[in-house]
Amino acid sequence: MKRILLFGSLAAAVALANSCARNPVTGKKQVVFTSEAQEIQQGAEADPQIVAQFGLYPDSALQRYIRERGNAVAAVSHRPGLQWSYKILDSDVINAFATPGGYVYFTRGIMAHFNDEAQMEGVLGHETGHVTARHSVIQQRNQMLGQVGLIAGVIINPNLGQFADQVSQGLGLLLLKFGRDDERQADELGVEYSTKLGYNAHRMAEFFNTLKRQSQAAGGQTLPPFLSTHPDPGDRFVTVNQLATEWQQKTGNTANLKVNRDTYLRRLEGLVYGADPRQGFVENGAFYHPELRFQFPVPQGWQSQNSPTQFQMAPQDGKALMILTLAEGNNLQTAATAQLQKYGLTARSQRSGTVNGIPAYIVVADQQPQQQGAAPLRTLNYFLQYNNAIYHMIGVTSATDYPAYENQFASVMEGFRSLTEADKLNRKPERVHIRTVATGGTLRQVLTSYNVPERRLDELSILNGMQLTDNVAKGTLIKTVGP
Secondary structure, three states: OHHHHHHHHHHHHHHHHHOEEEOOOOOOEEEOOOOHHHHHHHHHHHHHHHHHHHOEOOOHHHHHHHHHHHHHHHHOOOOOOOOOEEEEEOOOOOOEEEEOOOEEEEEHHHHHHOOOHHHHHHHHHHHHHHHHOOHHHHHHHHOOOOOOOEEOOEEOOHHHHHHHOOOHHHHHHHOOOOOHHHHHHHHHHHHHHHHHOOEOOHHHHHHHHHHHHHHHHOOOOOOOHHHHOOOOHHHHHHHHHHHHHHHHHHHOOOOOOEOOHHHHHHHOOOOEEOOOHHHOEEEOOEEEEOOOOEEEEOOOOOEEEEOOOEEEEEOOOOOEEEEEEEEOOOOHHHHHHHHHHHHOOEEEEEEEEEEOOEEEEEEEEEEOOOOOOOOOEEEEEEEEEEOOEEEEEEEEEEOOOHHHHHHHHHHHHHOOEEOOOHHHHOOOOEEEEEEEOOOOEEHHHHHHHOOOOHHHHHHHHHHOOOOOOOEEOOOOEEEEEEO
8 A cells, every 4th residue: 555655746746847937937846737839739729719709809900900019029028939919809898808829809899998008008918928937827727718798797607608608718827816916917017018119008097097086986896807807907007007117127127118198099089888789788677789680589687798609698686698699500490409419408498480570389398407416408409490590598596496587588688679660770889089289288178079978078088098178289189988
């Protein structure tokens, strides 16, 4: 027995030794269980899933711009040899994140809230730093990623995870939480990389003020994701300013540092601002999709999340989940068969019918628990053939809770119908517009002169990274929003 234990300890020691690697940033040895090749593979596999979940922002010039600036940061980083990828996702959420292997994502929401190129470069450096320091790989060593769906702050029962989280790897990597030490190191790397490129990293600190104000405007209840797993932005404002001064002294570059405010702002002209109603929107208890020309009700009090691949909604307690997605097949029955097989569902009952004149196939199906001790799941499925597509609406909960949700599921699905209201069909997104101030004054006066309503003055001041009392000189570029 002792010899076996000794052999086991020796094997463990050998495995531990083989898993040690030098951190590219610190040069120190650390225990990781993912090789660089595996790290790159993880990012490459997650990338199409992330893009499918959020969509790429359809502006080739802006995508080219983020690639050029990102690659410039990567070139001065500690891992210039990686095949770096920088993309802008079509999401209004203010967020930036990186996955292993050199994949960095910015949302159009965060692009709208930068007020100069130096701010963007600092955050590009920060996210690049997470990759160069292998933070996500280290976090994967420290935590197991479960399949959970996130819907506007609702934590879905993990048993429903396979339904909510069809891009589990991509979202899992996105949702990795970094500790304060990792965040401070990424901030320092953001300052280092942007300073080496000749940018004023003090502007990165100013961006944290914008994020803090955005959080306060939301009542402190919802942090931008870029902050939700990060240290307090007020503290970071002070720390990043200190780091910026230190790195400017280290490089001997304390004058003529780049900010590039006007050139950056001009790139934002026409950027979609906020949720894009053309991709679907919730209003007055219903979900409307102008492009696909349908609508259905959303239960009162349920939270929702829209993406290019599916629409999800759930009650706050996370005990149920409803999803609308596309199904493949030439007819309703073949589509139903394929979807049931995909989710491992066994039909209890099935029938043909119609919903507001739309051909439908309705299935109640169960899924046996995949984990020992978990409750069986029961689903209500409506397959709807509408405008040359087959839509799958699924309501899922535990078999025990199903009687409490069955009527609610059915009410939503029976409410699917054609969208004909001109007001909804013609809804256009708001866009960022860059204005040249004709007459100087306070920001409040300037925004008011552009007919910005009182209720949106604070929002626009945050968007511009200014206070309403700030003086704005004639000829200054500012952001407004409108059709």
